[in-house]
Amino acid sequence: MLTFLALTSVALLGIVPEQSQAIVIYTGWERHALVGSDIRLSCSFFSWRWTSEDVTFSWTYRPDGSRDAISIFHYTGGAAYLDNKGPFRDRLEFVGNPGRRDGSILLKNLELSDNGTFTCDAKNPPDIVGRPSSVRLLVFEKVPIQAGVITGAIIGVVLGLLLLIVVIYYLMRFLVARRVFSLSVSKHGKKKKEGSQQRQIKV
Amino acid sequence: MLLLLLGIIFLHLAALVLLFVSTIVSVWTTGESTTSDLWTNCTTATTCIPASTGEWIQSVQAVMILSIIFSCLSLFLFFCQLFTLQKGGRFFLTGTFQILASLFVMSGAIIYTVMSKDWVPEGNSFGYSYILAWVAFPLALISGLIYVILRKRE
Numbered sequence: 001m002l003t004f005l006a007l008t009s010v011a012l013l014g015i016v017p018e019q020s021q022a023i024v025i026y027t028g029w030e031r032h033a034l035v036g037s038d039i040r041l042s043c044s045f046f047s048w049r050w051t052s053e054d055v056t057f058s059w060t061y062r063p064d065g066s067r068d069a070i071s072i073f074h075y076t077g078g079a080a081y082l083d084n085k086g087p088f089r090d091r092l093e094f095v096g097n098p099g100r101r102d103g104s105i106l107l108k109n110l111e112l113s114d115n116g117t118f119t120c121d122a123k124n125p126p127d128i129v130g131r132p133s134s135v136r137l138l139v140f141e142k143v144p145i146q147a148g149v150i151t152g153a154i155i156g157v158v159l160g161l162l163l164l165i166v167v168i169y170y171l172m173r174f175l176v177a178r179r180v181f182s183l184s185v186s187k188h189g190k191k192k193k194e195g196s197q198q199r200q201i202k203v
Numbered sequence: 204m205l206l207l208l209l210g211i212i213f214l215h216l217a218a219l220v221l222l223f224v225s226t227i228v229s230v231w232t233t234g235e236s237t238t239s240d241l242w243t244n245c246t247t248a249t250t251c252i253p254a255s256t257g258e259w260i261q262s263v264q265a266v267m268i269l270s271i272i273f274s275c276l277s278l279f280l281f282f283c284q285l286f287t288l289q290k291g292g293r294f295f296l297t298g299t300f301q302i303l304a305s306l307f308v309m310s311g312a313i314i315y316t317v318m319s320k321d322w323v324p325e326g327n328s329f330g331y332s333y334i335l336a337w338v339a340f341p342l343a344l345i346s347g348l349i350y351v352i353l354r355k356r357e
Contacts, residue, residue: 147256154265160273 023130044165057103230330270307301347
């Protein structure tokens with residue numbers, strides 16, 4: 001009985017981690033940037049195994065509207081290999097830390113033609129089963145304004161000013177009415193005192 | 204007296220209706236098979252897409268909406284002042300709001316006239332919403348001036 005339990009537990013321990021032993025790669029979903037700026041595309045992974053010395057990172061780039069992807073970066077055997085022939089020649093830099101499972105790259109001096117999808121694939125031998133993750137890059141000439149922001153702002157400012165004017169008008173009326181009231185009260189008080197003084201003198 | 208009142212209200216409502224149509228119907232520019240601005244660009248063949256989100260279109264949208272709001276406020280204030288104003292008093296507040304509404308329409312139409320060349324392709328002409336905006340401006344202005352000049356009688 002005990003040996004049976006021991007055998008099943010060992011078998012279970014052996015089976016369950018196998019299923020969850022896929023490598024999980026994380027990149028952003030979408031990145032926005034301006035023409036001429038630099039952008040850092042981050043890539044990291046989660047793996048049940050220790051980070052091996054043979055860990056590899058590779059980035060591929062598929063331009064918008066194209067069906068082919070080209071390889072632009074590869075890290076293997078402790079060395080990073082950057083694109084030296086393709087569209088990112090001299091514009092790529094490896095800023096990751098493979099020891100800390102970070103395979104991020106830095107794209108410098110972005111152009112409008114850099115719009116596209118960047119895919120990061122990481123392998124941590126023997127953990128090699130996993131799905132590459134993609135991040136979409138959108139490059140803008142200038143920051144686009146969302147629809148309705150300026151509209152709402154102008155309407156809000158004008159209506160706010162109107163409300164402010166109404167509030168100030170009623171406040172002034174209230175304050176002036178209060179001053180008039182306090183003045184008339186003090187006049188009444190003075191008249192009463194004079195009246196009583198005169199009566200005393202007469203008597 | 205009653206005739207005058209009805210005439211004034213009719214003029215105000217006419218200006219208000221023109222403002223509504225001009226703002227809501229998206230036909231400030233017409234091409235051969237397209238209509239565009241303020242809110243959507245449509246072609247007769249396909250569905251409509253939202254209009255461009257430049258700063259100037261958004262300011263025209265804001266100013267047209269503000270003119271509608273001010274004209275409605277002015278109508279509401281007219282009915283308020285009709286019952287609360289002393290005999291011989293003038294409808295200053297109503298007239299002010301209506302004149303402000305007309306100024307907003309004017310500035311919206313002017314901004315659109317001057318800046319629409321940036322996003323409208325050549326060959327397109329102005330649509331009827333744009334013309335209605337220009338018609339609504341003098342109507343609202345005259346209506347506002349009448350309110351300012353009018354004296355309340357019994």
